Amino acid sequence: MKSVLDRNNFSEWYSEILKRAEILDVRYPVKGVYVWYPYGLRLRNLIYGILRALMDEEHEEVLFPLLIRRDELLKEKEHIKGFEEEVFWVTHGGTTELDVPLALRPTSETAMYPVFKLWIRSHRDLPIRVYQIVNTFRYETKHTRPLIRLREITSFKEAHTAHASRREAEEQINKAIAIYRNFFDRLAIPYVITKRPEWDKFPGAEYTIAFDTLMPDGRTMQIATLHMLGENFAHTFDIRYEAEDGSSKFVNQTCYGISERCVAAVIAVHGDDHGLVLPPPVAPIQVVIVPIIFTSGADKPSESEAVKRACNVLHHELKGAGVRVFLDDSPERPGAKYYYWEMKGVPLRIELGPRDLANNSCTFVRRDNFVKWRVPLTTAVSEVKNTLDDIQHSLHARAMERLEIGVVSDETELKNATGIVALPLCDRESCGKELEESTGASVLGEVLYASHSSGGKECIICAREAKHVLVARTY
Template identity: 40%
Template sequence: MVKKDIKQANELMVGKSRFSEWYSQILLAADIIDKRYSVKGGNVWLNYGYGVMLNIKKYWDELFHAEGIKEMYFPLLVPISYCEKNEKWWKGFKNQAFWVRGGAEKEEYILRPTGEPAMYPMFKTWIRTFGDLPLKIYETVSSFRYETKQTRPLIRDREITVWHEIHTAHSTQEEAEKEALNHKKMYDKIWEKCALSPLVVRKPLFECFPGAIGSFEYYNLMPNGKVMENGSINNLGQAYAKKFGIKFKNNTGKEDFAWMICTGNGARLLAAVISVHGDDNGLILPPEIAPIQVVIIPIFNKKNKNKIFKKVDSIKKELEKLGIRVQTDLRDESAGKKFYDWEIKGVPLRIEIGPRDMVKKSVMLVRRDNKVKKIMKETQLKQIVKILDNVQKNLLENSNKELRSSITKVDNLKKLETVLKKNKMGKVFWCGSESCWDKIKAIEEGVELFGTDLKSVKGKCVVCGKDSEEFGYVANTY
């Protein structure tokens, strides 16, 4: 439907080596989003792209529900009085606010940039005693930031769509920290569904979310050598509880402030899927999140059309019985054109059925990820479940290999610069000081020691040479 409307746009003009242009064109060509809507940083999700995103969302819904994290929904309008409760947070988001007034009233609200000021006044209402804890909730919602930096669809939008936030409150610090690790476990599973191997790092205190006392963040290596932040798990300590008055009576009747965790991510997951897996011919979707896992294309002429269409339909039904999401393409277009269209859309597996296949009672399979062709007997169609599984695993392995091969260990700033010039990532020891952090940042606009490894290893700081117990990763960042 929309595929046709944008005929003028569904050709890929440049290869992936020109990543930024490639990314921009593929969003429309593959029916992911249409950015021709007249609001900067606001996009229309097209049906196909929204389908991929909702498949990712469906998975996080399942995971969160299974962990007893309850789904809720909070209003998008946040009273300014709520925002002002935490001046540190407000300082960080005020300049990026969308200001709202109702009718002829004065401006009283902003559109939610993050969940804290909307949720925590309610937490204060709901939490009275230790029996009310833990309180574990999440919502999937849009967030709004008036970005002054260049916007990029799904990467830096002004309306950040299909965004989830988990917020939990606990009676002890230990329980909160355990919860954060649990969020990490859930996120690892989401990454697996996306067939992506991200880098998970710790942020030093001075780089954390406003008010947080620690955080895990995920980063993806993008094809241009830059890294993109993709989700964070923030330990808020008691800072927000103190600002919002979220108190509870413990079992001895003493009052204490709640320990809180907030965790969020959204459409950047899809941005990473597109960027990491795609190639010159278009998207390559991991089967687990692909709206269409198998496309069946008949090779036919007027004479054999009916017969072949019938076969196509029966094979479709057989695959559907196996739980596979299948589509047939019966358009009056050349087979070549159809191959081209479905390659752009990244359907993991193509099945071709022509007159010769009919005779041999076989079909031709073509994998999107490695382009390998294979003839399969009709009696063996059950194997397709396993093939899709292999596509998923192969994509994950590729992502992991690419990430690992990009990381180069270096022990001085000169070498680090050389590595960065090659669009690679540097792995360095760091003493933990903000001044050494800043010196790395000074190498070039955009370069950053974006986080430290979760493991602790002894070495010498790449900047000052002092003893160091941490190592971290340096790259150009988004």
Template identity: 50%
Template sequence: MLKKKNLSEWYHRILEDAEIVDSRYPIKGMPVYRKWGLFIIREMQRYLERMLEESNHEPTLFPVLISEDTLRKETKHIAGFEEQVFWVTLAGKNELERRLALRPTSETPIYEMFGLWIRSHTDLPLKVYQSCAVYRYETKHTRPLIRGREFLWNEGHSAHVDEKDAERNIKEIQRIYTRLIRDLLCIPFIINKRPEWDRFPGAVDTYAFDTLMPDGRTLQIATMHNLGRNFSEVFDIKYETETGEHEYVYQTSYGPSFGRLLAAVICIHGDDRGLILPPKIAPLQVIIIPIVFKESDTEKILEYAKRAKEKLESIGVRAEIDDGEERPGAKFYHWEMKGVPVRLEIGPRDLKENKITVVRRDTGEKSQIEFREIEKIENIFDDISRNLRKRAEREFEKGLLKAKSLKDIENYVGKGIISVGWCNKKECAEKIEEYASILCTDKNPMKCIICNNPGREIRIAKTY
């Protein structure tokens, strides 16, 4: 199936064939995560949680239910989510006195507890995270992993003595997310400071990690929020200073969507044959295919394949042997579709010469290595990651466009991220948003594309 011809159809086919998720569950927007997809998400989760704990974040897990009183404490916050909240109104057959919400995000319940945990400046900074599911009644067209009503994410929350320390934490999270997104997943992105009307409800500033999908639309894959004192004043989160005074804490919150990250990996790296996975997150990193022409060679070739598998596993590589009845061509097709980074072919000639044929999924390049050099597979993994990263970055850069007229916008919409000028007037913003969504505002001076008055650069794009 041609990915460029119909990305949506290709994407849904890959989700099913590669056992990523099954969307046939009878509640819209709540897919079933299958083994291939869930393994990849767990690898992301482990990688991220390790970095968070190295930066002194404490692992936590909060209840999925939030009392209505707690959720309504921050009025701007609840106003931003009210349309999307799932409410629990019954316990068995009995109507509840107060409704309970399925968490749409966790600022309010976590900060309820922060108010109990924080007493002194010695308790700060306090940084916690949880990996969990959140629930939002998404009324737009749902897409598996991209826009749903239940989705998996990691959310972090912090409290600090002052604004400067809160900003330091935002920069640290930016470094952590960069390692997750660019280094592990090989996905390019741009960080956009959201305009005032598109900030997270209750935030002072919102920063979004946006990547560019092959159809020219942007996908928001992570966010960071500077909350200032907006929540601490509502939840009475104070600390005693060294001089005995009491001050409200400064706060930040942040999180990547594991589902959207997985969707980006699938769409950005994949090709007409299926998935292409960065080796570190691949459920299976090496598939070994015995190629037998004569029955008399079967036992020797299988034994050779087993030795190769054992050697790979001894250095921590996830490897399997496909010794099924299908023809080699059918096996190649299957494992290419699943995105396995490296295929090892072992035939009579390889056996005779004590070599192994290596095929890369990202390039299709075929080479031979000595059996004793099989540990070099790890170097090939590094080369694959570098190649995927460079290839994705080249495509991303092609999609960074600059419009000097409305005609340019018309030509560029749906082809990438477009830089235009805006004068800061609401009526001009509304005209721009007839073409695409405003992702961010910048400091660079640029004449407004609508009224030609002095303004500043903004970035716009069609979004998911």
């Protein structure tokens, strides 16, 4: 078996795998926008199916327009400051210049909140918990990268909530964190959760909480964010409700989102030198059956017929058991099929040939560790289910091991560190910026849900009282 890719050269590995596993076609002639292949889209849809199911438990799906009036977009001053250099504008209808230029949504707060004002009159209308999965547009000026930094984000799941009190809004943030933890656990993706520093919060938010995962090259990638908006947008868009006592109050709001970076994370975190390695819950094909057929020799035709029959029966049984299974009866040679389906990340391969059939069995090969063993045909279906579960657990365990958090106490140690590092830092922007400039790394933020200690208690820069923060080079 020879490796076809080198995961240690992550950049090259990543773009090569997107092409060869047929996730995205990057040849579309507009910068920063890409085409989903059928296989990539099936992966995306399975991942988003999990997310959608989790969201549907306590949210309602909505669909707001892509176009936003210029004056609405510009209403919230802090908000627009964060986005104004990244907005795509529609300025003409045909050859006629529009009276009011229209923005392609960079995010949907300013599309939704004027409508929230119409929907919310009484405390009985609250809470509102909605989400949508839509495309958004940002004129990225840094180098774009498929699924990671896009000019058209095709799969932005954004949730927006409005509540009668601040306490309820904060509870909602906690519920949303639980949903996201659940989601990434199902994808077997490890993460750290931090409260972003003041200077890196969502424009217009009171504070921002983020999930980051660790990529193979030691950089972190932000994979989810949650924003406590407080009453900021409610004041801007005049979203009030009449309370039980008849008084008029502003709502408290939150919003939180996940983009197709979660697909990038699945690819990057689990993949290896043979290609994709997909967690069974999101694998478009969970099991591939490869018949081993010989046609030469005197009584071979009947033997190969028996192999084909056995493959068909197994295929049928697995399908009936709800497994996403594919029978590869193409004329390729078995070796070529192995490489092909490994690139596609299929979690389990079943080989079935004359030698297996003679024992009334088949051969299982796991994608995650290439372990190979023989299984009786009579127990194959249940063994498939057990194996897929076990692969899921193994993937999760392996990924968790890779996400180590280093602890440092001085700058020399920090400069030599790789990956995610925990250290004590005060919350002043000057200290954070100094640290970022001297190390080239970014402050992810204050650790939430800590299970480890940061070493010291004094800020690594100014020696004042410090918080426990995580630092890493980022995407």
